[in-house]
Amino acid sequence: MLSVRDLTVSLGPETAPVDIVAGVSFDVAKGEILGLVGESGCGKSMTSLAVMGLLPQPGPRVRAGRVVLDGSDVTQLQPWQRVEAGHGRMAMIFQEPMTSLNPVRRIGDQIAEAVRVHDQVSGAPALARARELLELVRMPDPAMQLSAYPHQLSGGQRQRVMIAIALACRPQVLIADEPTTALDVTIQIQILGLLRELCGRLDMAILFITHDMGVIAQLADRVAVMYAGRIVETAGVDAVFGSPRHHYTRGLMDCMPVRNAGAHRLPTVSGQPPAPGTIRAGCVFAPRCAAAREECRATDPPRIAVSQGHQVLCAFPLNGGGPA
Amino acid sequence: MSSDDILAVRDLKVSFTARRAGRKYRVQAVDGVSLSLAEGEVLGIVGESGCGKTTLGRAIVGLVQPDGGNIAFKDDDAIAAGGAALRAMRLNVRMVFQDPYASLNPRRTIGDSVAEAGDINGIFRDRTDRSAMIASTLTAVGLDPSFATRYPYELSGGQRQRAGIARAILPTPSVVVADEPVSALDVSVQAQVLNLMMDLREQLRLSMLFISHDLGVIGQISSRVAVMYMGRIVERGATRTVLDHPLHPYTRALIAAIPKPDPSKRILGAIEASEPPSLFKRPAGCAYAARCPLASDRCLVDIPQLRSAGADDRALACHNV
Numbered sequence: 001m002l003s004v005r006d007l008t009v010s011l012g013p014e015t016a017p018v019d020i021v022a023g024v025s026f027d028v029a030k031g032e033i034l035g036l037v038g039e040s041g042c043g044k045s046m047t048s049l050a051v052m053g054l055l056p057q058p059g060p061r062v063r064a065g066r067v068v069l070d071g072s073d074v075t076q077l078q079p080w081q082r083v084e085a086g087h088g089r090m091a092m093i094f095q096e097p098m099t100s101l102n103p104v105r106r107i108g109d110q111i112a113e114a115v116r117v118h119d120q121v122s123g124a125p126a127l128a129r130a131r132e133l134l135e136l137v138r139m140p141d142p143a144m145q146l147s148a149y150p151h152q153l154s155g156g157q158r159q160r161v162m163i164a165i166a167l168a169c170r171p172q173v174l175i176a177d178e179p180t181t182a183l184d185v186t187i188q189i190q191i192l193g194l195l196r197e198l199c200g201r202l203d204m205a206i207l208f209i210t211h212d213m214g215v216i217a218q219l220a221d222r223v224a225v226m227y228a229g230r231i232v233e234t235a236g237v238d239a240v241f242g243s244p245r246h247h248y249t250r251g252l253m254d255c256m257p258v259r260n261a262g263a264h265r266l267p268t269v270s271g272q273p274p275a276p277g278t279i280r281a282g283c284v285f286a287p288r289c290a291a292a293r294e295e296c297r298a299t300d301p302p303r304i305a306v307s308q309g310h311q312v313l314c315a316f317p318l319n320g321g322g323p324a
Numbered sequence: 325m326s327s328d329d330i331l332a333v334r335d336l337k338v339s340f341t342a343r344r345a346g347r348k349y350r351v352q353a354v355d356g357v358s359l360s361l362a363e364g365e366v367l368g369i370v371g372e373s374g375c376g377k378t379t380l381g382r383a384i385v386g387l388v389q390p391d392g393g394n395i396a397f398k399d400d401d402a403i404a405a406g407g408a409a410l411r412a413m414r415l416n417v418r419m420v421f422q423d424p425y426a427s428l429n430p431r432r433t434i435g436d437s438v439a440e441a442g443d444i445n446g447i448f449r450d451r452t453d454r455s456a457m458i459a460s461t462l463t464a465v466g467l468d469p470s471f472a473t474r475y476p477y478e479l480s481g482g483q484r485q486r487a488g489i490a491r492a493i494l495p496t497p498s499v500v501v502a503d504e505p506v507s508a509l510d511v512s513v514q515a516q517v518l519n520l521m522m523d524l525r526e527q528l529r530l531s532m533l534f535i536s537h538d539l540g541v542i543g544q545i546s547s548r549v550a551v552m553y554m555g556r557i558v559e560r561g562a563t564r565t566v567l568d569h570p571l572h573p574y575t576r577a578l579i580a581a582i583p584k585p586d587p588s589k590r591i592l593g594a595i596e597a598s599e600p601p602s603l604f605k606r607p608a609g610c611a612y613a614a615r616c617p618l619a620s621d622r623c624l625v626d627i628p629q630l631r632s633a634g635a636d637d638r639a640l641a642c643h644n645v
Contacts, residue, residue: 039510040481154599155373184372184537185581187599192583193592211510214583218590237587255515256585257540265522266515266544272480 001205002028002051002090002173007065009043009050011276017063018277021046022229024065028173028205033196035220035237036209037252041273043229044209048175051207052092053079070172088118091166095178097158101150107161108146114168133164138194156187163194167202174199177209192219213253217241222309225249228273228284235310245306245317247289283314291316330398330531331361331384331417331499337392338376338383342604349604353379355555356393358630361499366525366532368546368563370539372578374603376555377535378422381501384533385419386410398498415445418492422504424484428476428491435472438462438490447495461494462487464527466520482513486520493528501533506541518544539582543567548637551575554600554611557630561638571633571645573616610643618644 007024010017021043028034038044049055051067053074067075072087082088094100102110111130116122119129127146134142137160150158159179166174176195180188196219199206208219216223216237223240225233225248233246244250251269271288283301286292293316301315338354354376361367369377382388384395394401402413418441421427428437435458439448448454459469465486476484485505492500502521506514522545525532536542542549543563550560551572559572570576580591598615601607607614613623622643633640 039512156599185583186372186577189581189583189591196592212583213511214585217585217587218583218592241585241587252511253585255512257515257518257538257544265519268515268519269512270516272482272513 001030001070002207003066003068004047004051005066005068007047007050007067008063009046009055009060010063011060019063019279020060020229020276021050024226024229024231026224026231026234028207030172030203030205031200032221033199033206033208033219035216035223036207036226037211037213037216037223038226039211039252039273041276042226044226045177047226048092048177048207048209052090052175053077053082054092083117089169089172090175091169091171091173092175092177093159093162093166093179095181097155097162098150100162101158103150106147106149107153111146111161111164111168114165118169129168130164133167134160136167136198137161137164139164154187155183156191159183159191160194163191163198167198170202171204173205173207175207175209178211179208180215181210181212188215189218195219213241213256225252228279229276230284230313232285232313233311239307239310243318245310245312246285246314247291247318248285250318251288328362329360330363331533332396333357333359333380333384333393334396335393336380336383336390336395338379338388338390351603352555352606353603354383354390357552357555357557358393359550359557359560361531361533363498363531364525364529365548366534366546368542368549369533369535369552370537370542370549370578371552372537372600374554374600375552377537377552378503380552381419381503381533381535385417385501386414387419411445415441415495416497417499417501418497420485420488420492420500420502420505423508424481424488425476427488428484430476432475433472434462434467434474434476434479434487434490437476438472438487438494440491442494445495457494461490464493464524465490466516480513481509482517485509485517489517489520489524493524493530496528497530499531499533501535503535504537505534507536507538514541521545539567539579551578554603554606556611556627556641557639558612558641559639560630561634562636565636565638571638571640572612572642573618573645574612577615610641618642620644 005025007021008019009021010019012018024047036044046060050062062075066073069087069090074082074087108127108130111133112126115126115129131142131146134145139145139160180191210216220237222236224231227248233249254267269288274284282297282299286296296315301313303311303313305311306317336354336357339350339352342349342351357380371377383390397413400409402409438461439454439458442448458472462469462471467486506517509517534546546563549563549566550557553574559575570579601614609625610623610628613619628641628643630639630641
């Protein structure tokens with residue numbers, strides 16, 4: 001449904017571009033949730049904005065690569081051009097719903113606005129559809145909530161409203177960028193459950209972006225691990241957690257507190273990710289990698305298929321034993 | 325307070341006045357919290373947004389005024405005593421804040437921020453002594469002494485939080501109140517900062533009140549934990565006991581909702597939609613009753629008090645467990 005090939009997003013002048021997303025490729029099928037996981041600054045949000053055609057202007061630009069939605073290349077189209085060309089069935093939800101909602105408009109009107117754009121209806125039918133959408137996202141008391149303002153809702157309810165707005169275009173692809181990071185865990189689990197349900201019920205492809213390996217394990221079917229603008233490992237969720245092959249993926253999991261209950265010290269990944277623009281030849285993770293050899297620093301690592309559907313960007317991948 | 329307690333809080337109450345739609349509301353952020361901290365101990369305070377955990381921490385270091393209860397530091401009711409006793413307590417009970425960017429003055433060097441408590445209390449003999457103390461404190465938190473002349477914007481998030489910790493340990497206090505010190509950090513950096521805090525606790529013999537929404541982090545660093553909901557402690561005990569055998573229905577729900585990093589243990593779909601009550605409309609009885617599978621009629625009218633529930637300071641506030 002969504003196919004991204006060699007996507008490269010760059011900042012700076014044409015003559016000396018700095019790649020903040022470098023050659024990213026992935027596919028998401030109908031009814032599937034792909035989890036894109038990585039730490040701050042790894043390029044995961046830039047990837048999602050580039051896929052949506054929402055990169056801030058002026059600023060980063062897609063320098064190379066393709067974004068293909070349901071067979072159509074939409075890489076260079078602005079969102080409104082996508083809607084006009086009939087390729088508008090892609091939607092996005094964000095981390096902080098309060099900043100995405102208009103504080104002085106009732107939520108029914110805000111959902112109906114999206115309905116008007118995509119269904120070419122207005123007035124009562126648009127509001128009726130808004131109510132349907134609120135029911136779809138399991139908002140308690142949907143008829144009442146149509147006339148509520150965003151500040152009258154809780155964080156979890158606001159995120160439900162954002163999902164309702166996103167569903168107004170009957171999306172084939174839904175991009176969710178850290179949608180539960182600002183929520184408490186008892187609310188987060190409700191929103192994750194809702195996304196899982198909607199994915200199956202509406203047969204959507206979901207690209208779910210997060211820094212939280214726990215959320216990935218709970219929700220994703222497949223996982224892409226991102227580091228310094230590159231996808232370093234892609235695999236089914238069981239393979240990533242059962243036998244991670246990239247040293248960074250393994251490091252990320254080892255330093256999670258929940259995996260080390262009662263341990264005196266946490267294992268750490270020493271150092272910090274490289275700043276964009278300071279990246280030179282060789283593997284981007286080599287400076288922090290305990291297993292790095294001379295050739296890792298000299299030449300770019302190969303992308304190796306270690307098994308069916310499991311790829312790793314590493315010259316010397318782990319042998320696939322379970323985590324300690 | 326028992327003889328090896330360094331800090332004891334009794335029936336602490338903190339409230340704020342909030343204005344909504346032209347009406348004034350009294351929000352009881354902390355509603356009768358009692359706790360004690362033994363020397364060298366790390367006590368975890370865990371709860372979700374709005375449960376009052378941050379207000380509790382801020383009241384203990386004196387950043388907000390409680391409207392009831394008392395805070396005793398080393399046997400003195402310092403807040404009531406005021407004056408020199410209060411100043412001594414403030415130098416001995418220090419805070420590490422959640423957002424290291426918001427809590428460091430952007431126009432002061434890291435060195436000046438780290439030395440501020442020492443400057444105010446006149447602990448440095450001269451400039452050389454001051455520089456040496458700043459340098460050794462920065463080294464202790466894993467920063468190069470050259471960071472003393474840098475500004476916060478030049479530092480990464482992890483480095484800023486190390487600077488925030490350095491500020492809290494010069495001069496060395498007895499108690500550190502750490503309010504979500506690692507929740508703004510990436511997981512790989514979070515592990516580094518947690519390790520640092522565990523090392524400092526040992527080296528400097530600190531007692532620590534560690535406030536967090538993250539039970540994984542609490543399980544890592546604290547030996548005892550208190551679970552808060554709507555301004556009250558609902559469960560308390562040794563961390564491993566509480567995490568492995570939670571008693572209060574809220575603690576159980578909280579632990580169940582943690583996304584486990586294990587795809588074979590998926591729990592999606594098993595959780596009913598429910599949210600905490602509004603802080604402005606506090607229910608008459610147990611604040612958790614509306615979400616609680618065990619709630620009975622009594623829970624709707626009668627607030628359950630924290631009572632002893634076993635060895636190792638185990639305590640519970642529930643009518644039906």
